[in-house]
Amino acid sequence: MSFDEILVTGDPLIFASQIAIGLTMIGLIALITYLKRWKWLWSEWFTTVDHKKIGIMYIISGVLMFFRGGVDGLLMKAQTSRPGLEVLDAQHYDEIFTTHGVIMILFMAMPLLIGVMNVVVPLQIGARDVAFPKLNALSFWLFFVGAMLFNVSFVLGGSPDAGWTSYFPLAGKEFTPGVGNNYYAIAIQIAGIGTLATGINFVVTILKMRAPGMTWMRMPMFTWTSFITSIIIVAAFPIFTIALLYMTFDRLFGTHFFTVASGGDPMLWLNLFWLWGHPEVYIVVLPAFGMFSEVIATFARKNLFGYKSMVVSVAGIAFLSMLVWVHHFYTMGNSAAVNSIFSLTTMMIAIPTGVKIFNWLFTLRKGRIEFSTSMLWALAFIPCFTIGGVTGVMLAMAAADYQYHNTMFLVAHFHYVLIPGVVFAVFAALYYWWPKMFGFKLNEKIGKWHFWLFVIGFNMTFMPMFFVGLDGMSRRLYTYSESTGWGAWLGFSAIGSLILAAGFAALCYNIYWSFRYAPRDVGSDPWHARTLEWMTASPAPHYNFAVVPEVEQRDDFWHKKKREETGLKKADLKPVHMPNNSWMPIFLASAIGLVGFFLVFEWFTLAIIASVGIVIGLIANSFDYDDGYHIPVDELEEEEREWRGDLK
Amino acid sequence: MSSHVETPLEYRSEQSQMNILGFWIFLGAEIVLFSTLFASYFVLEHNTADGPAGQDIFILKDVLIETFLLLTSSFTCGLAIHSMRNHNLKGLLTWIVITLLLGAGFLYMEINEFIHYVHEGATLQTSGFTAGFFTLLGTHGAHVTLGIGWITLLIIQLVKRGITEKTASKFFIASLYWHFLDVVWIFIFTFVYLKGMVM
Numbered sequence: 001m002s003f004d005e006i007l008v009t010g011d012p013l014i015f016a017s018q019i020a021i022g023l024t025m026i027g028l029i030a031l032i033t034y035l036k037r038w039k040w041l042w043s044e045w046f047t048t049v050d051h052k053k054i055g056i057m058y059i060i061s062g063v064l065m066f067f068r069g070g071v072d073g074l075l076m077k078a079q080t081s082r083p084g085l086e087v088l089d090a091q092h093y094d095e096i097f098t099t100h101g102v103i104m105i106l107f108m109a110m111p112l113l114i115g116v117m118n119v120v121v122p123l124q125i126g127a128r129d130v131a132f133p134k135l136n137a138l139s140f141w142l143f144f145v146g147a148m149l150f151n152v153s154f155v156l157g158g159s160p161d162a163g164w165t166s167y168f169p170l171a172g173k174e175f176t177p178g179v180g181n182n183y184y185a186i187a188i189q190i191a192g193i194g195t196l197a198t199g200i201n202f203v204v205t206i207l208k209m210r211a212p213g214m215t216w217m218r219m220p221m222f223t224w225t226s227f228i229t230s231i232i233i234v235a236a237f238p239i240f241t242i243a244l245l246y247m248t249f250d251r252l253f254g255t256h257f258f259t260v261a262s263g264g265d266p267m268l269w270l271n272l273f274w275l276w277g278h279p280e281v282y283i284v285v286l287p288a289f290g291m292f293s294e295v296i297a298t299f300a301r302k303n304l305f306g307y308k309s310m311v312v313s314v315a316g317i318a319f320l321s322m323l324v325w326v327h328h329f330y331t332m333g334n335s336a337a338v339n340s341i342f343s344l345t346t347m348m349i350a351i352p353t354g355v356k357i358f359n360w361l362f363t364l365r366k367g368r369i370e371f372s373t374s375m376l377w378a379l380a381f382i383p384c385f386t387i388g389g390v391t392g393v394m395l396a397m398a399a400a401d402y403q404y405h406n407t408m409f410l411v412a413h414f415h416y417v418l419i420p421g422v423v424f425a426v427f428a429a430l431y432y433w434w435p436k437m438f439g440f441k442l443n444e445k446i447g448k449w450h451f452w453l454f455v456i457g458f459n460m461t462f463m464p465m466f467f468v469g470l471d472g473m474s475r476r477l478y479t480y481s482e483s484t485g486w487g488a489w490l491g492f493s494a495i496g497s498l499i500l501a502a503g504f505a506a507l508c509y510n511i512y513w514s515f516r517y518a519p520r521d522v523g524s525d526p527w528h529a530r531t532l533e534w535m536t537a538s539p540a541p542h543y544n545f546a547v548v549p550e551v552e553q554r555d556d557f558w559h560k561k562k563r564e565e566t567g568l569k570k571a572d573l574k575p576v577h578m579p580n581n582s583w584m585p586i587f588l589a590s591a592i593g594l595v596g597f598f599l600v601f602e603w604f605t606l607a608i609i610a611s612v613g614i615v616i617g618l619i620a621n622s623f624d625y626d627d628g629y630h631i632p633v634d635e636l637e638e639e640e641r642e643w644r645g646d647l648k
Numbered sequence: 649m650s651s652h653v654e655t656p657l658e659y660r661s662e663q664s665q666m667n668i669l670g671f672w673i674f675l676g677a678e679i680v681l682f683s684t685l686f687a688s689y690f691v692l693e694h695n696t697a698d699g700p701a702g703q704d705i706f707i708l709k710d711v712l713i714e715t716f717l718l719l720t721s722s723f724t725c726g727l728a729i730h731s732m733r734n735h736n737l738k739g740l741l742t743w744i745v746i747t748l749l750l751g752a753g754f755l756y757m758e759i760n761e762f763i764h765y766v767h768e769g770a771t772l773q774t775s776g777f778t779a780g781f782f783t784l785l786g787t788h789g790a791h792v793t794l795g796i797g798w799i800t801l802l803i804i805q806l807v808k809r810g811i812t813e814k815t816a817s818k819f820f821i822a823s824l825y826w827h828f829l830d831v832v833w834i835f836i837f838t839f840v841y842l843k844g845m846v847m
Contacts, residue, residue, distance in 0.1 A: 200673045207669065208669065234680075239681075242688065246779075262774070265692060268688060623801070623805065
């Protein structure tokens with residue numbers, strides 16, 4: 001593709017977006033310049049290696065991507081709200097459902113979860129940062145560059161349009177020419193490498209950096225789920241790395257991995273994709289389980305019921321997650337024996353998941369439940385997620401799946417799993433940990449609006465899809481005739497999606513309102529919580545803990561509070577070692593993004609020239625012997641006095 | 649020195665310990681990565697379409713020389729670590745340079761081998777088999793190339809700074825990487841070349 005053809009033309013919707021993007025960019029740059037904030041942005045955010053700031057950047061990006069993916073969803077709902085509409089043409093509809101899926105899973109769910117992990121895990125284990133702070137920053141910037149690259153596709157060159165699963169042979173060059181699917185292969189690759197690095201980082205952090213006394217069975221549940229998630233990331237993401245590499249080769253260099261002709265094998269893509277893709281589902285849902293466990297224990301004022309069985313079931317889910325991938329294609333010519341085995345492994349996942357559901361219920365039993373917004377999300381999660389789980393068991397039966405396969409029933413199922421399982425969890429986590437990030441709470445009253453609009457809208461949007469699905473409506477269908485009788489269901493669903501969107505708008509308004517008006521004196525432990533992160537100031541200081549706490553039991557902070565042992569002795573203060581900021585991560589990620597952009601358009605000479613930037617970044621990194629700096633005791637003392645009053 | 653129970657230089661600081669553990673976990677990810685490449689290769693192995701099959705083109709003599717070069721380089725890399733533990737900078741540098749030369753020799757042979765295959769009509773685009781073959785070996789070869797570049801940078805640092813806790817841990821990590829590439833090659837030699845010649 002030559003330079004003058006890269007702007008997508010001919011669609012008024014996209015034309016309007018191009019203008020809007022252009023104006024927003026100019027506006028942002030002008031605003032930052034006017035406020036003289038460039039230096040601040042660079043030194044406080046772009047070059048930071050602080051896990052809390054990196055987490056916040058992940059969360060901001062995740063919320064933005066939620067907006068983008070949500071707009072895609074609303075467009076689909078508008079298109080199918082009545083029979084025979086032409087809001088979008090078939091091609092545009094294909095692009096929208098593809099970007100909706102990829103963005104919601106990889107660029108919304110992942111960064112929101114990894115963002116919360118970044119903020120919370122080091123604090124929960126009493127560490128000063130993650131094991132590799134600079135690598136952590138690189139992970140974020142790789143994710144960010146990948147997300148941006150994927151998002152510009154619809155204005156530059158065209159969006160991918162073969163579905164978020166991008167099955168071959170459809171996704172190959174033969175049936176999908178153009179650059180759209182190159183974006184899929186390359187943008188996800190870049191973000192995926194960042195995720196892999198995050199996985200390694202958190203495995204080492206949790207293995208090696210726990211506070212003294214925090215044994216395995218004293219770890220908070222969210223730390224447990226983050227640890228196991230990180231292990232799944234390390235075990236599953238390299239498979240996708242190779243699958244995407246093959247896809248890139250097939251599309252850019254004409255190889256025959258997944259083609260029909262010349263000895264390629266399209267089923268190889270399906271297997272590799274789901275060997276990563278199914279564990280990926282658990283990568284997003286396990287940290288969410290951890291978040292709910294913390295929120296439910298805190299607001300029921302009880303310790304988590306069945307802690308050990310919780311740990312075992314998380315590990316069990318992680319193990320089984322690797323053994324179920326074939327259930328995504330029961331209908332594609334496996335033998336009966338193969339289908340039966342994968343039916344069994346799939347249904348087995350319901351056992352540890354059921355254990356968790358009962359543990360949460362028993363934690364609630366006889367608790368003094370406080371109905372905070374955060375807790376409401378957790379309470380709504382249990383029934384909604386159970387619907388998703390039970391329909392999952394229906395889909396797990398290979399013989400029955402011939403009826404459900406690729407229908408709207410499946411679409412309804414995974415939205416019932418992923419929205420309560422991930423989105424509700426992230427909302428619960430945001431309300432819960434917001435004070436720890438920013439030093440004030442989100443407004444509870446607006447929060448309840450957010451909650452009710454979102455939960456009602458969610459059920460209205462996705463419940464009807466079960467019924468049209470059972471009635472035979474296949475997924476990814478861009479229009480239908482009146483005689484199908486689906487119009488009423490889908491119209492109802494479209495109205496639901498507007499209520500869902502209103503719920504999201506309420507969240508955005510809540511963030512805005514709380515930043516401006518929320519009271520700032522919430523203290524270090526506003527929820528009377530149980531775990532270590534609430535032992536330090538809100539917002540947490542950049543060094544996290546002036547003195548690393550010694551842990552004696554599970555929910556240690558809760559017991560320390562009872563014994564009034566949360567104070568700080570001046571004599572215990574020692575200088576704290578901290579890493580320095582670094583420009584390397586953002587530089588290296590930008591260079592990789594630039595190479596990726598050129599590869600998308602198959603401008604190989606430019607790509608080779610740009611990869612010099614990557615080499616320079618790697619060499620500079622190798623020669624970097626920066627050892628960080630020490631925070632002196634008086635500075636620690638001053639900061640700690642500010643919120644504790646006098647030290648002992 | 650060697651008879652005392654003393655923490656080796658590369659393990660002394662906490663950060664070094666974490667770096668080494670982190671690299672082991674990265675190698676775990678690399679094992680998954682290469683397993684995927686191998687599994688895909690086995691799927692595509694017999695899909696030769698109109699192109700040649702493995703036994704039509706493989707030249708075992710060259711592959712044996714490559715194997716010899718790479719395995720020896722792993723041995724010399726071990727000797728380099730041994731010199732490092734004895735605080736013998738000169739020995740360390742000598743053995744690393746030999747290691748890299750052996751690695752470069754391996755790469756030279758491998759590139760020649762690829763050129764030969766292309767002349768025999770087995771290009772990257774010929775068939776499922778050649779795609780799987782060239783990406784599996786190419787990924788390994790790219791790792792060797794990267795390793796040579798990486799260790800060259802470390803040589804400069806070792807010359808500049810001598811053997812310190814930090815340079816020692818950096819080089820120790822690079823040596824883990826180098827040995828890992830050797831292990832992968834053993835699998836390639838067995839399951840690509842030998843199996844390809846027999847079956």
